[in-house]
Amino acid sequence: xxxxxxxxxxxxxxxQKSFGSVKVLEEFNLDVDPGxxxxxxxxxxxxxTTALRILSGLETPxxxxxxxxxxxxxxxxxxxxxxxxxxxSYALYPHKTVGENIGFPLKxxxxxKDVLNxxxxxAAKQVQLENLLERFPRELSGGxxxxxxxxxxxxxxPSVFLMDEPLSNLDAKLRGHMRAELKHMQETLGITxxxxxxxxIEAMTLADRVAVLEKGVLQQLAPPExxxxxxxxxxVAQFIGSPPMNVIRGSLEGKNFLTNGAKxxxxxxxxxxxxxxxxxxxxxxxxPASSKALNGTIYTTELIGDHALVTVDWGDDQIxxxxxxxxxxxxxxxxxxxxxxxxxFVFDETTGYRIR
Amino acid sequence: xxxxxxxxxxxxxxxMERLFEPPAIGKxxxxxxxxxxTFLAIWSVFVLFPIYWVIIxxxxxxxxxxxxxFYIPFVDFQPNLDAWRAQFNDDRFCDIPAIGRQLYLLVHxxxxxxxxxxxxITPMEPQICKIYLAFTNSVVISIAATALCVAVGxxxxxxxxRMTYRPKFGNILVFVLLTIGVIVVTTYNGVPWWVSTAVALxxxxxxxxxxxxxxxxxLRNNDILFWIISQRILPPIVVVIPVxxxxxxxxxLDTHLALIVLYxxxxxxxxVWLMHDFFVNLPIELEESAQLDGATRLGIFWDIVLPLxxxxxxxxxxxxxxxxxxEYLFAVFIATVKVQTMPxxxxxxxxxxxxxxxxxxxxxxxxxxxxxxxxxxxLTKFISKGVLQGAMKG
Numbered sequence: 132x133x134x135x136x137x138x139x140x141x142x143x144x145x146x147q148k149s150f151g152s153v154k155v156l157e158e159f160n161l162d163v164d165p166g167x168x169x170x171x172x173x174x175x176x177x178x179x180t181t182a183l184r185i186l187s188g189l190e191t192p193x194x195x196x197x198x199x200x201x202x203x204x205x206x207x208x209x210x211x212x213x214x215x216x217x218x219x220s221y222a223l224y225p226h227k228t229v230g231e232n233i234g235f236p237l238k239x240x241x242x243x244k245d246v247l248n249x250x251x252x253x254a255a256k257q258v259q260l261e262n263l264l265e266r267f268p269r270e271l272s273g274g275x276x277x278x279x280x281x282x283x284x285x286x287x288x289p290s291v292f293l294m295d296e297p298l299s300n301l302d303a304k305l306r307g308h309m310r311a312e313l314k315h316m317q318e319t320l321g322i323t324x325x326x327x328x329x330x331x332i333e334a335m336t337l338a339d340r341v342a343v344l345e346k347g348v349l350q351q352l353a354p355p356e357x358x359x360x361x362x363x364x365x366x367v368a369q370f371i372g373s374p375p376m377n378v379i380r381g382s383l384e385g386k387n388f389l390t391n392g393a394k395x396x397x398x399x400x401x402x403x404x405x406x407x408x409x410x411x412x413x414x415x416x417x418x419p420a421s422s423k424a425l426n427g428t429i430y431t432t433e434l435i436g437d438h439a440l441v442t443v444d445w446g447d448d449q450i451x452x453x454x455x456x457x458x459x460x461x462x463x464x465x466x467x468x469x470x471x472x473x474x475x476f477v478f479d480e481t482t483g484y485r486i487r
Numbered sequence: 488x489x490x491x492x493x494x495x496x497x498x499x500x501x502x503m504e505r506l507f508e509p510p511a512i513g514k515x516x517x518x519x520x521x522x523x524x525t526f527l528a529i530w531s532v533f534v535l536f537p538i539y540w541v542i543i544x545x546x547x548x549x550x551x552x553x554x555x556x557f558y559i560p561f562v563d564f565q566p567n568l569d570a571w572r573a574q575f576n577d578d579r580f581c582d583i584p585a586i587g588r589q590l591y592l593l594v595h596x597x598x599x600x601x602x603x604x605x606x607x608i609t610p611m612e613p614q615i616c617k618i619y620l621a622f623t624n625s626v627v628i629s630i631a632a633t634a635l636c637v638a639v640g641x642x643x644x645x646x647x648x649r650m651t652y653r654p655k656f657g658n659i660l661v662f663v664l665l666t667i668g669v670i671v672v673t674t675y676n677g678v679p680w681w682v683s684t685a686v687a688l689x690x691x692x693x694x695x696x697x698x699x700x701x702x703x704x705x706l707r708n709n710d711i712l713f714w715i716i717s718q719r720i721l722p723p724i725v726v727v728i729p730v731x732x733x734x735x736x737x738x739x740l741d742t743h744l745a746l747i748v749l750y751x752x753x754x755x756x757x758x759v760w761l762m763h764d765f766f767v768n769l770p771i772e773l774e775e776s777a778q779l780d781g782a783t784r785l786g787i788f789w790d791i792v793l794p795l796x797x798x799x800x801x802x803x804x805x806x807x808x809x810x811x812x813x814e815y816l817f818a819v820f821i822a823t824v825k826v827q828t829m830p831x832x833x834x835x836x837x838x839x840x841x842x843x844x845x846x847x848x849x850x851x852x853x854x855x856x857x858x859x860x861x862x863x864x865x866l867t868k869f870i871s872k873g874v875l876q877g878a879m880k881g
Contacts (some may be wrong), residue, residue: 189775210781222772226794236780283780 138165139200139213139290139323141186146195148181148347155181156347159195163325164339168317171327172334172370173344179327180295182344186325187216187293200290215284216293219300221276223268223283230255230264233282240287254286257316274305281313285320292317292324298333310336331371335359343367365483368409368476374440376476377415377450379408383477383486391446393425396472399486406486409476415452416469417441417460424467425450429460443468538856545570545849552845570846574618574854581616589615589623600744612825618854621832626858628743628828629811632750637804639751640758641766641796643715645788647708647759648766649774654711657702661694712763719756723816731820741823749821750811757810758803765799766792801869809859829855 141163148156156178163169171179184190186197188209196205204212215236223232231238234251242250255261258278268276277297284292297313298306314337317324328334334341335355343350343358343366351363362368368376381390383403388395390408397408420426430442430449439458443450443466450468460466477486500508509516515523544552546566557563575581580588592611599608665687672678706714730749731740739745769792777787793800815830822828833855836848 187779189778209779214779216776216779218772218776220770220772222770222776224773224777224791235777235782239777239780239782239786287780 138321140165140198141169141291141323141325142198142201143182143186144196144198146182146185146192146197148178148185148190148193154347156185156192159347159349161342161349161352163323165200166321166323168314168324168326168337168339170334170338170341171325171344172329172331172341174329174370176346177344178347179329179344183216183293183295183325183327186291187214188212212291213289214291214293215287215289216295217280217284217297219296221268221280221300223276223279225268227267228264229260229266229268229271229279232268232279233260233264233286235283236287250286254282257285258282258312273301274309277301277309281316285316285322288320288322290323292322292326294324294326296328296330297326299328299330306333313337331373335371343370345370362409362476362485364485365407365409365478365480368478368485372411374412374451376409376411377448379410379445379448379450380405380480381408382406388475388477391425395425395470395475397475397477398473399477401477401486403477403479403486405480407478407480408470409478410450410470410474412440412451413453414471414474415450416471417452417454417458418467418469420465420467424469426465426467429462429464429466431462432458432460441466541849541852541856544846545853547846549846570844570850573844573847574850575616581619585615585619589619593623593627597743600742617827617832618851621827621829622854624743624822624826625812625829625855628746628750628826629808629814631743632747632754632811633804633808635747636751636754636758636807637800640755641762641793641800641803642788643755644759644762645766645792647712648763649771650708652708652711653705655699655702655705657704658695658699659706661699662691665691712759715756716760717756719753719760723753727816727820730817734821740821741825743826745821746818746826746828749817750814753817754807754810758807761803761806762796762799765796769795797869801866805863805866808862812855812859 141161143159143161146156146159147154159178159182161169161182171182173179181190185192186199188204188207192205196203198204199212199214224235227235230251233254234247237247237250251264252261255264258281260275260278260282263271263275268279271279277300280297294313298309301309310333317337326333326337335358338355340352340354341358342352345366351358351367353361353363358367358371362371362376365378369378379388379390381388383389383397383399383401383406385402386396386400388397388406388408395408418424425443425445427443427445427450430444432442432454433440434456437456439454439456441452441454441458441460443452445468452468454460478484479486506518507516509519543558543560543566546560546568547555547557547564548567548569551557551564555564560566592615595608596610599610602608669680669683669687672683673680734740734745734749773791773795774787777791782790813830814828815834818828818831819834822831829851833848833851836844836851
């Protein structure tokens with residue numbers, strides 16, 4: 132399947148967008164390779180959906196150019212861009228049957244009836260809907276509606292897929308299932324896909340590369356493991372990971388980070404008056420209170436299942452630690468937290484920049 | 488909290504509480520029920536009695552009307568068919584072939600009108616009883632006017648709901664001034680109208696492309712919508728004389744076309760206003776999705792938007808149809824002989840020298856209200872709920 136598909140690259144060149152005085156995108160640059168699965172990750176209001184809508188042509192940029200397959204499409208109508216999009220709300224046509232919904236993109240292109248019907252059945256088979264073609268959207272479950280939207284997007288074999296939070300209306304279990312299916316389908320079809328989400332797990336699991344956006348600015352563009360292991364700045368560090376990275380305020384002097392009267396050895400050197408020490412909960416460990424650890428009191432303990440999450444008060448901050456599931460500490464107990472010297476990140480609190 | 492404010496079992500409530508409190512959320516208390524249904528019953532009598540009165544009066548003779556009031560047929564008075572015979576039997580053109588003749592007359596005259604720029608066919612004079620003529624006139628005019636009005640109005644409403652318009656005040660002012668200029672030079676200086684119009688259009692476009700760009704103040708979609716609605720605020724009686732003069736000048740007095748255009752224009756603001764609301768409330772993702780799928784704008788309108796606003800469209804159509812069917816003021820001025828409509832016919836029963844023929848008037852009214860009732864029943868089938876169910880979310 133993948134080889135007969137025309138794979139297209141996508142390029143945002145200094146794209147800007149403002150609504151009145153509100154700047155939603157500032158100088159947005161992004162290169163997407165042919166056949167890549169790229170996830171635009173960001174909180175609501177970060178400009179990720181706007182970027183997608185500019186690429187689809189539903190929104191015009193205030194400045195900059197957009198390219199699909201090296202063709203400048205900035206001023207081209209959506210229907211000539213050879214893209215298809217899955218909306219968060221699915222946007223199924225309620226007065227059309229499943230089959231008519233799936234076939235709509237071909238029908239408006241005046242495809243012959245028998246070709247159309249074969250294509251509908253083919254697309255429906257790919258999402259296991261071939262028995263529901265006569266139903267109406269209102270007679271389907273949420274997951275089935277999602278599949279109809281997907282089938283409608285793939286029937287035309289576009290150069291680029293756009294997906295705007297397609298899984299966020301599904302319940303947790305179905306979401307996991309559809310995620311795997313989506314990834315499998317994209318890999319099989321090999322179509323360049325741009326996927327917008329606020330869910331970092333979706334981003335980590337689906338993406339070839341993740342683009343993290345915040346306040347209209349691209350924070351980091353990297354494969355998931357790099358985003359996780361080597362965050363470019365404080366925002367990315369805090370946004371990725373569940374539970375999020377611990378943030379410990381203090382100051383950096385030389386190789387040592389001073390916080391709440393304690394001294395922690397860091398892998399970096401420098402001098403920062405207001406600094407932040409970042410460390411992931413799973414890299415920390417619990418130990419009896421001692422001079423080698425940061426000593427605090429337990430704020431709360433939560434049993435997650437395969438591990439226990441222990442939150443420890445440390446000065447004005449809290450440190451979350453993944454502890455073994457048989458951890459028996461109780462609220463108010465004195466406890467020590469051991470930080471690994473090789474998995475520490477130091478940030479400048481005022482700018483958010485990473486100190487390397 | 489005292490125990491008295493909690494009543495877990497129904498029998499703990501006092502008689503007054505049982506009378507005045509609803510038994511469950513979403514239901515009415517017994518007292519409220521009595522009040523509401525009494526009011527509804529009285530209201531129903533108010534609404535239904537005139538219809539009953541019209542129907543029985545159409546079966547009365549002069550004596551039964553004038554010596555009345557008589558309420559119950561066969562008891563108070565002996566019903567007869569005098570009024571109905573006066574409409575159908577006493578007219579020498581009223582026979583069964585009259586229906587066929589009337590249909591042929593319509594086709595013939597429409598054809599004659601359409602080909603009139605090329606060669607002339609003499610339009611047929613109506614040789615038919617008055618009530619057939621008025622009825623077919625009413626049907627043709629109100630259906631054609633409603634179709635035209637709803638088609639144009641809903642497209643305008645959709646455009647206003649989904650596209651952004653920013654006409655600038657300066658350009659509007661220039662357009663108005665140029666229009667006045669065209670009228671002045673054409674009327675007083677004898678310039679041919681097509682010369683002045685062409686010059687004015689050229690001047691207008693030149694102006695818009697050059698100086699017009701520098702204007703700042705502009706109207707928005709909502710201002711345009713209000714401007715359209717405001718046309719309906721003007722009472723029709725104010726415009727009826729100018730409209731009469733205008734149709735006289737173009738030679739369209741007493742034609743179907745005049746009434747169709749007039750009714751369509753008069754009701755356009757209502758259609759735009761009602762349909763705009765339905766279009767604005769449609770989820771825009773459906774149209775965006777169709778755009779990405781490759782549908783044209785007109786295709787989206789036909790295939791996606793109109794089916795989803797069908798209930799609103801049906802309600803609007805019904806309203807306009809009834810307004811057109813009942814219209815009297817314009818008809819009495821424009822439709823003098825050949826295209827008289829049913830309301831004119833009803834009013835004509837008031838004009839005899841022997842006083843008002845109430846029984847005949849009521850017979851005509853019965854003929855006039857039956858189609859409205861049938862239409863309402865047919866169209867309410869389209870006014871169903873839940874069209875949008877299944878479009879969005881899970």
